[in-house]
Amino acid sequence: MCQFQAEQSKIINNCNIKGKYYRIDFMCEKIAELARPGQFVHVQIKNMGERLFRRPFSIFDVSDDGVLSIIYKVVGYGTCVLSGLKNGEICDILGPLGNSYSIPEIGETPIITAGGYGAASTYLLAKNSQTKGKVLLGAKNKDELILCDEYKRLGFDVEIATDDGSCGYSGLVTDLLAYFLKEAGIKIYGCGPNSMMYAITKMLKGTSKIAELSLDENMCCGVGACFGCVIKVVAKNEKGWEYKRSCNEGPVFKSNEIYLDF
Amino acid sequence: MANLTTNLGKLVLTNPVMTASGTFGYGEEYAKFYPLKQLGAVVVKGISPFQCHGNPMPRICETSSGMLNAIGLQNPGVDNFINKPEYLPFLRKAGAVVIVNIWGKSVEDYCAVAEKLDGVEGIAALEINISCPNIKEGGIAFGTDPVLAAKVVSSVRKKTKLPVITKLSPNVTKVSEFAKIVVGEGADMISLINTYPGMAIDIETRKSRIANITGGLSGPAIKPIAIKMVYETANAVDVPIIGMGGIFTTADAIEFFLAGADAVAIGTANFIDPMTPIKIISGINEYLDSHGYSGIKELVGNLAI
Ligand SMILES: Cc1cc2nc3c(=O)[nH]c(=O)nc-3n(C[C@H](O)[C@H](O)[C@H](O)COP(=O)(O)OP(=O)(O)OC[C@H]3O[C@@H](n4cnc5c(N)ncnc54)[C@H](O)[C@@H]3O)c2cc1C
Ligand SMILES: Cc1cc2nc3c(=O)[nH]c(=O)nc-3n(C[C@H](O)[C@H](O)[C@H](O)COP(=O)(O)O)c2cc1C
Ligand code: FES
Numbered sequence: 001m002c003q004f005q006a007e008q009s010k011i012i013n014n015c016n017i018k019g020k021y022y023r024i025d026f027m028c029e030k031i032a033e034l035a036r037p038g039q040f041v042h043v044q045i046k047n048m049g050e051r052l053f054r055r056p057f058s059i060f061d062v063s064d065d066g067v068l069s070i071i072y073k074v075v076g077y078g079t080c081v082l083s084g085l086k087n088g089e090i091c092d093i094l095g096p097l098g099n100s101y102s103i104p105e106i107g108e109t110p111i112i113t114a115g116g117y118g119a120a121s122t123y124l125l126a127k128n129s130q131t132k133g134k135v136l137l138g139a140k141n142k143d144e145l146i147l148c149d150e151y152k153r154l155g156f157d158v159e160i161a162t163d164d165g166s167c168g169y170s171g172l173v174t175d176l177l178a179y180f181l182k183e184a185g186i187k188i189y190g191c192g193p194n195s196m197m198y199a200i201t202k203m204l205k206g207t208s209k210i211a212e213l214s215l216d217e218n219m220c221c222g223v224g225a226c227f228g229c230v231i232k233v234v235a236k237n238e239k240g241w242e243y244k245r246s247c248n249e250g251p252v253f254k255s256n257e258i259y260l261d262f
Numbered sequence: 263m264a265n266l267t268t269n270l271g272k273l274v275l276t277n278p279v280m281t282a283s284g285t286f287g288y289g290e291e292y293a294k295f296y297p298l299k300q301l302g303a304v305v306v307k308g309i310s311p312f313q314c315h316g317n318p319m320p321r322i323c324e325t326s327s328g329m330l331n332a333i334g335l336q337n338p339g340v341d342n343f344i345n346k347p348e349y350l351p352f353l354r355k356a357g358a359v360v361i362v363n364i365w366g367k368s369v370e371d372y373c374a375v376a377e378k379l380d381g382v383e384g385i386a387a388l389e390i391n392i393s394c395p396n397i398k399e400g401g402i403a404f405g406t407d408p409v410l411a412a413k414v415v416s417s418v419r420k421k422t423k424l425p426v427i428t429k430l431s432p433n434v435t436k437v438s439e440f441a442k443i444v445v446g447e448g449a450d451m452i453s454l455i456n457t458y459p460g461m462a463i464d465i466e467t468r469k470s471r472i473a474n475i476t477g478g479l480s481g482p483a484i485k486p487i488a489i490k491m492v493y494e495t496a497n498a499v500d501v502p503i504i505g506m507g508g509i510f511t512t513a514d515a516i517e518f519f520l521a522g523a524d525a526v527a528i529g530t531a532n533f534i535d536p537m538t539p540i541k542i543i544s545g546i547n548e549y550l551d552s553h554g555y556s557g558i559k560e561l562v563g564n565l566a567i
Contacts, residue, residue, distance in 0.1 A: 053534070225287035
């Protein structure tokens, strides 16, 4: 059973890294100590007025001295307010929540496929992995590409795909993944828009390869109490599927568990 | 220290704060934050005779000072609830006072759950949900039709020795009439309010933000409606009342007591701050002490007119 808690966390850095992407660092010792790759935190953003919900963000990185970092993209009201919070302000953070990626075994080469802010979710995995592998980063265009240098610094090969061809391969990052599928000894991970995760699921159907994919569903409680964040997983019943909570049984699901109904 | 002991007829609680059905899962999740024994009672998510998958996604959305949900009463079914370690056995071990919220698609369904739960160790009361707006059959249909409401309550009453709470819908013209009807059929207590039907639309996709199209509105947005309905109900019937709807703070809870609630339930607030019920329990204590009340009873219905 996962262990989690609420922690009053002081902001020690909150800065723009590129375009709409920001990095925020919290002093958040207890959660940082427990955090595993792929888990997320549920942040109560102050000053949101009539908007009540917490916002979920992947744990990007943690340090031994209790710093927990998030990479976030400003997409709406909450993330916009978050980008305006100052050093020294306190946020109530719940975490670490959800399950985690399994670390590649010795001899297994990790291939991480990430799109948009999904690249934040797999960084700790790469950092903790004994064997270095590849990171396939996808984005709309070169201005939306993040974390290339960070992954390179960990010793990973970074391959890039952009929708408009402004950097790297012109097309979908899943096309890049297709090149590597036949290689032996690889372990595939993914985090990005759900459409991308479902595309990977489809690619792997009928092969013996199983990917670990982190799905992105809207969340409310974040701890498994509301049943508002479910996804369809394969089940032995008359329908062939059942709903599982992505905050609790996920956000990481095995590709052979994910049920595709389209 | 004021006395928080709360008498709801035969049901005696250490304090008047419980959790609202559907907002607390089956207890296990929030037991990581505090011992469930500290609550007056835990009201679990609606249980039906059969396992239920619930509605398609999206099931929730944030709205001004509240939220819409159409979960569709996803639940493991009564047999799994009784037997699987993560449900009732877990709550029993945690020493929680358990109230089981029940629902069905027909009167027979309601009776089947009540019958199965009767005599099972570790259940303090049943709450009949005749007010869920999010399922096609049953639910709110029972709560908005006086004849059906009477039928469900009288039938369940015959199947159980446990105290029976009836949870009313706010989606009626005169909630006090429904309160009188269900009390007449043997309900030992009334709880209110369930969510209020509502809708929200994404103007880019032109789709409803909820796959079920409509959902139930909860949170601070519905609190004034809930207070008024508790007030009217308390003046119409003589049984204990459990008030809920948008309780986020101690002050919110005190408003409900003054309107006539004997106990309160915390719903949506759990999703925002899991410690809310515990904070409110100690807040009520402080309020009673600082205002010179010796117990919660002195507050109930004590509205200055
Ligand atoms: C497990 C998980 C991990 C995540 N990790 C990251 C991360 O590392 N970095 C990052 O930038 N974002 C991450 N997100 C997405 C992030 O939670 C949303 O972008 C954020 O909640 C939007 O809030 P807002 O108030 O700015 O947007 P709103 O104004 O509320 O909405 C804008 C858009 O964001 C979407 N959205 C709103 N709330 C949520 C939600 N709770 N979950 C998912 N999407 C939502 C809406 O559908 C809408 O399209 C993650 C989401 C999940 C579920
Ligand atoms: C996500 C969610 C699920 C709910 N599920 C149930 C349920 O299963 N049975 C029930 O009687 N009420 C259910 N309710 C209604 C609540 O118990 C409560 O009556 C209502 O939300 C008003 O209280 P609040 O504003 O404090 O949340 C649910 C509410 C929410 C928000
Ligand atoms: S967000 Fe509430 S169960 Fe997942």
